[in-house]
Each structure stands twice: as C-alpha cells, then as structure tokens.
Amino acid sequence: MAEVHVIGQLVGATGFPEHSLFCKWGIHAGGAWKVLAGIREGQTQVDNPQNHDAAYWSHPIDIHFSTKGLQGWPKLHLQVWHQDSFGRNELYGYGFCHIPTSPGNHTIECPTWRPSGSFREQVSQYFLGGGPQLKNPDLIYSGADRCRLTTVAMGKVHIKLGIILRNFDKFGIEC
Amino acid sequence: MSTQPSTVFLLMVGGQIESAEFPEFDDIYCKYCFHHGPDWLITSGLEEGLTQITKKSRDDRQQFVWNFPLDITFKSTNPYGWPQLVIHAYGFNAFGSDVVRGYGVCHVPITPGRHTMRLPMFVPESSSLLQKFTSWLLISRHPEYVDPKVIAQGEGREVTRVRSQGFVTVSFNVVMKDMKKLGYDVIPSEVSTTNIPENVGMQTQTLES
Numbered sequence: 610m611a612e613v614h615v616i617g618q619l620v621g622a623t624g625f626p627e628h629s630l631f632c633k634w635g636i637h638a639g640g641a642w643k644v645l646a647g648i649r650e651g652q653t654q655v656d657n658p659q660n661h662d663a664a665y666w667s668h669p670i671d672i673h674f675s676t677k678g679l680q681g682w683p684k685l686h687l688q689v690w691h692q693d694s695f696g697r698n699e700l701y702g703y704g705f706c707h708i709p710t711s712p713g714n715h716t717i718e719c720p721t722w723r724p725s726g727s728f729r730e731q732v733s734q735y736f737l738g739g740g741p742q743l744k745n746p747d748l749i750y751s752g753a754d755r756c757r758l759t760t761v762a763m764g765k766v767h768i769k770l771g772i773i774l775r776n777f778d779k780f781g782i783e784c
Numbered sequence: 785m786s787t788q789p790s791t792v793f794l795l796m797v798g799g800q801i802e803s804a805e806f807p808e809f810d811d812i813y814c815k816y817c818f819h820h821g822p823d824w825l826i827t828s829g830l831e832e833g834l835t836q837i838t839k840k841s842r843d844d845r846q847q848f849v850w851n852f853p854l855d856i857t858f859k860s861t862n863p864y865g866w867p868q869l870v871i872h873a874y875g876f877n878a879f880g881s882d883v884v885r886g887y888g889v890c891h892v893p894i895t896p897g898r899h900t901m902r903l904p905m906f907v908p909e910s911s912s913l914l915q916k917f918t919s920w921l922l923i924s925r926h927p928e929y930v931d932p933k934v935i936a937q938g939e940g941r942e943v944t945r946v947r948s949q950g951f952v953t954v955s956f957n958v959v960m961k962d963m964k965k966l967g968y969d970v971i972p973s974e975v976s977t978t979n980i981p982e983n984v985g986m987q988t989q990t991l992e993s
Contacts, residue, residue, distance in 0.1 A: 614863045614864065614866075616863065616866045616891055616894055617891065618889075618890065618891065620904075621904065631942070645864075646864045647864060648938045648939060651938045651939065651941070651942070652941070652942035653941060653942070654906075654941045654942070654944040654945065654946050655944070655945045655946065656906060656945075656946050656947070656948055657909070657945065657946070657947050658947065658948045658949070659808075659947050659948065659949040660807060660808075660949070661904075661948060664948070665904035665906060665948040667888060667889050667890070667903070667904055667906070667935065668938065668941065669868060669889065669891065669936055669937065669938055670938065671821075671864060671865065671866060671891075671938070673862070673863075673864040692945075711972045712969045712970050712971055712972060713894075713895050713970065713971050713972060714893060714894065714895050714899075771866075771891065771893070771894035771895070771970075772894075773863050773894055773968050773969065773970050774968070774969040775966075775967045775968050775969070776967045777969065778969070778973060779967065783973055784969070784972065784973065
C-alpha cells in the first residue's frame with residue numbers, strides 16, 4: 610500500500626472585511642483512502658490581530674494516509690467564520706483545495722466564497738448580521754449540485770503543506 | 785557500518801532564530817522547544833533553550849536580532865509527528881517581571897535544503913471582561929499557556945482567542961539520511977532522478993566539429 614503524509618499549517622487569512630476570524634477545516638478523501646494517524650478535522654483559534662492586515666492561526670496539520678487507489682485524492686475543505694465582539698459567529702467563506710500530488714513543500718492560497726442570498730437577505734445581513742449558509746456542507750468540495758447558487762467572493766486562506774509520499778514508485782505511479 | 789537494513793531515518797536540522805519584529809515592545813527574549821511525535825527521538829542537540837535579551841535596533845528597521853543557533857538531530861521510523869519548533873517570546877513590564885509577548889510555531893521543513901520562515905507571534909487573550917479587568921488591575925498580568933506545546937497540537941484550540949502582534953524569522957538547514965531507502969519521497973521524482981538523454985553531449989560535439 611502506498612502512503613501519503615500531509616504535514617503543514619493553516620497559516621492565516623487575508624482579504625476578509627473584518628478581523629477576529631477562525632477557521633473550521635476538514636480533509637475529505639475517497640473510499641480507497643484510510644487515515645492511519647492524525648486528526649482529520651478541527652477548528653483553529655480566533656485571531657484578532659493588533660496591527661496587521663492578516664489574521665494568523667498557525668494551526669498544525671499532520672495526517673498519515675494509506676491508499677489502495679488514486680481515485681478520491683484527499684481534499685482540504687475550509688469554512689472561515691467571523692466572531693464579533695458579542696461572541697456571535699457569522700459565516701465568512703467556504704473554500705476547498707486539493708492536497709498537492711507532488712512531494713515537497715507547497716504554499717497554497719485558497720480563495721473563498723459565501724452564498725449571497727436574495728436582496729431581502731442581503732439587506733437583513735447588512736443591518737443584523739448572519740446570512741445564508743449551505744444546508745449541506747458537502748457542496749464545498751463537490752461540483753455536482755452548484756447550479757442556481759449565487760455567491761460572492763471573500764478573502765483568501767493561506768496554507769502551507771509539505772507532502773511526503775511512500776512506495777508510489779514501487780507501483781509505477783509518477784508523482 | 786552495520787549491514788542489516790535500517791528502519792530508521794535521520795533528520796539533521798541546523799539553523800538559527802534570526803530576528804523578530806515587535807513594533808510595540810522593547811527588551812525581548814525567546815524560549816524555544818521542539819515538539820515531536822511518539823516515534824521520534826533526539827540523538828544529539830538540545831531540545832529546548834533560551835536566547836539572550838535583545839533591544840530593538842536604533843534605526844528605522846526597528847529589528848530585534850538574536851542570531852541564536854539551533855542544532856539538533858532526530859531519529860524516527862515514521863514521518864507522522866514531524867518535529868515542530870515552538871517559540872515563545874517574553875518581555876518585561878514596568879516592574880521588571882516577565883510578560884509573554886508572543887507564541888509561534890512551525891514545522892521543521894520536510895525537504896532538504898535551506899529554508900527561511902517568518903512565524904506570526906500571538907498571545908492568548910482574556911476570555912471575559914472580568915478577567916480583562918483583573919489583569920489590568922494587577923498591572924499587565926497577561927494570560928499565558930500553561931504548556932506552550934498546546935500550540936503545536938491541532939486539538940483544543942477552538943476555545944482560545946488570540947491577538948497576533950509580531951513576527952519571528954527563523955532559518956533552517958535540513959539534511960536527511962535514508963528517507964529514500966525507506967521508500968519515502970520528499971521531492972518530486974523528476975528532480976530526484978534527473979534523466980539526461982545520452983545523445984545530449986554527442987550533439988554538441990557534432991556541432992563543434
């Protein structure tokens with residue numbers, strides 16, 4: 610069986626309208642993939658930066674996969690949330706990125722989006738906060754059912770990942 | 785040298801805690817420690833240490849320089865639990881007692897070569913207004929992590945609120961032994977086994993003649 614190690618960090622986020630951000634993350638992989646060790650989902654700290662344009666999480670990721678097939682290569686999916694001064698959480702963005710397939714260090718910028726909703730919802734969000742969320746979060750990393758969804762661009766999440774592959778060349782797979 | 789097939793690989797890390805930016809503070813020192821998984825062992829070098837106390841440079845760079853050496857060698861059978869460098873910076877308040885100025889963490893790079901990292905440094909914040917008030921009353925008693933290694937773990941961080949307020953620059957030089965022998969690829973295969981066609985040199989010869 611071939612093995613994949615994903616070692617890295619959710620570094621932080623830029624380009625969001627406000628600070629005090631945190632991120633819920635998870636890794637989704639196909640049926641042939643098994644997690645041997647490590648945490649496959651989590652939530653970062655809330656960062657309220659003092660004098661920077663970016664929020665920083667420095668959240669470590671360390672997962673060991675084993676696989677019997679290449680289909681369903683793991684994907685990292687993210688939800689960025691904003692925590693306001695009353696402790697209320699508001700959705701700020703969804704995003705996903707593929708775990709890189711080549712070994713080595715990778716710096717990834719993951720763009721995010723959020724559902725924009727109807728005009729009425731946008732007005733109520735402007736005054737009250739909140740806003741529409743996806744009923745089914747699987748949509749973040751699947752392209753099957755996205756038609757008729759209207760969205761708006763949000764900021765970027767910065768991720769650093771190191772990939773170590775084992776025994777891929779033994780099966781003739783070139784990465 | 786032993787002839788039996790080895791099941792361990794070695795990771796030698798050299799480097800330095802170079803410098804820092806903390807725009808609002810002066811007089812800063814660092815503690816560092818390495819956090820690693822259960823399969824890892826340190827074969828030589830110091831797992832933790834303490835730098836000198838440094839002041840800002842008196843020019844427009846406003847930089848703290850430590851130039852503090854890191855030298856450590858790890859041994860492991862499994863890359864899971866890859867070592868992380870945890871840095872915590874301290875300063876002093878008006879009464880000379882230690883106050884935390886930031887925590888930062890990064891993985892040791894997984895590829896051989898020279899790497900420079902800029903770690904964001906953050907401090908935990910009081911979770912309630914009452915705690916904020918008492919910490920103000922007791923004159924900058926800032927909340928701290930009991931065990932700084934929690935920032936190298938993915939669990940239990942969702943409850944913490946932090947404020948990032950600076951950066952520390954660290955450089956690493958990484959060398960590995962026996963990774964490829966155990967089947968691990970840390971760089972793409974076309975880089976590790978460069979394939980130069982045999983007729984490349986011959987063509988240049990015919991061009992010259």
